[in-house]
Amino acid sequence: MKRKKRIRILILVVIILVAPCFYFMPFYISKPGMAKELEPIIEVEDGYTEEGSFMLTTVRMGRANIYSYLIAKFSPYQEIYPIDQIRSEDETEEEYMVRQLHLMDSSKINAIEVAYRKAGLPVNYEYKGVYVLHVVPGMPAEKKLEPADRIFEVDGNDFHTSSEFMDYISQKSTGEELVLTFERKSKVYQTSLKLDQFNDGENKGKVGIGIxxxxxxxxxxxxxxxxxSKEIGGPSAGFMFSLEIYNQLMKEDLTKGYNIAGTGTISSNGEVGEIGGIHQKVIAADKAGAEIFLAPNQNGAKDSNYRVALKTAKDIKTDMKIIPVDNFDGAVSYLENLKPKK
Known part of the structure; x- marks a missing residue:
């Protein structure tokens, strides 16, 4: 009997210890992620090789359980975010992930455009339809469309941009039926749905399907x-993508033999933008052996990513150089003037 009692107590203790791991709180936790070389990720056909490396940096982000929340509370390099700072009010976890992957795709497109134009090469687009990011609860698209669906026909008519799609719908009235042709996970489907009015403040009175x-x-x-890029989400690797792509296009090696990490969004005109978790990315870069870290300068703002990166580098006592960047051209100019590593 005593043995059975001990076993029951042991099982109860295990349950008490393990259960909090599966209880998720209304918070997200971010922590230092990884710094990953870009040359194995990016391949320009017949492109040039490099002596050093460009590296993207990431943060690890996940829902908080009781244990991870308590650890983050006492960690100087982990951050706690209320869930509404990460996801919009009616956005599901799936929709959040789809949005992050789309932001990554957009950053790749901007990076390619910036790098090829800098190299003097032509850039063209092929439009394939519209990509569903979000489905509004209570609207006609609910349970018929899903995040990541690609719609390419309405009522049998091809269209190529979101503007064409919205212009077509704006000519319709509440209750009219549409037939959408869309692709989901490489399979093509059709669905019929009736237009309805939005009830939210921003779109109230407008007619649509709710996506x-x-x-x-x-x-x-x-x-x-x-x-x-696989499952890496968000736009913050765009700037480093652009440098790696440009480096493979050009004969001169911009790395000069150094391990160069960095972060920042990239716009189609080459501006480098602010990102979140800069201090965590500095830590990831330092652990990976980076010698130079390129950080968004935000035109010298007092609270810029660059200034936070400088402070973090000082706190962790790294020898890594922190370099401010405002745009792609400025970063290239800095690297072109960098003395080769001995």
Whole structure:
């Protein structure tokens, strides 16, 4: 009997210890992620090789359980975010992930465009329809469309941009039926749904089907470039993508033999933008052996990513150089003038 009692107590203790791991709180936790070399991820056809490396940096982000919340509370390099700072009010976890992957795709497109134009090479687009980011609860698209669906026909008519799609719908009235043709996981489907009015404040009175959407477009460039970002989400690797792509296009090696990490969004005009978790990315870069870290300068703002990166580098006592960047051209100029590593 005593043995059975001990076993029951042991099982109860295990349950008490393990259960909090599966109880998720209304918070997200971010922590230092990884710094990953870009040359194995990006391949420009017949592109040039490099002596050093460009590296993207990441943070690890996940829902908080009781243990991870308590650890983050006492960690100087982990951050706690209320769930509404990460996801919008009616956005599901799936929709959040789809949005992050789309932001990554957009950053890749901008990076390719910036790098190829800098190299003096032509850039063209092929529009493929619209990409569903979000489905509004209570609207006609609910349970018929899903995040990541690609819509390419309405009532049998092809269209190429989100503007064309919205212009067509705006000519319709409440109750009219649409037939949408869309692709989901490489299979083509059709669905019929009736237009309805939005009830939210921003769109109240407007007619629609209830989806958030963006253009689904493919960049056409020569030589061909492949970016295998897999499950990395968000736009913050765009700037480093652009440097790696440009470096493979040009004969001169911009790395000069150094391990160069960095972060920042990239716009189609080459501006480098602010990102979150800069201090965590500095830590990830330092652990990976980076010698130079390129940080968004935000035109010298007092609270810029660059200034936070400088402070973090000082706190962790790294020898890594922190370099401010405002735009792609400025970063290239800095690297072109960098003395080769001995």
């Amino acid at each position: 958030g959407l963006v253009d689904d477009k493919e960049l056409i460039v020569e030589p061909h470039v492949t970016v295998n």
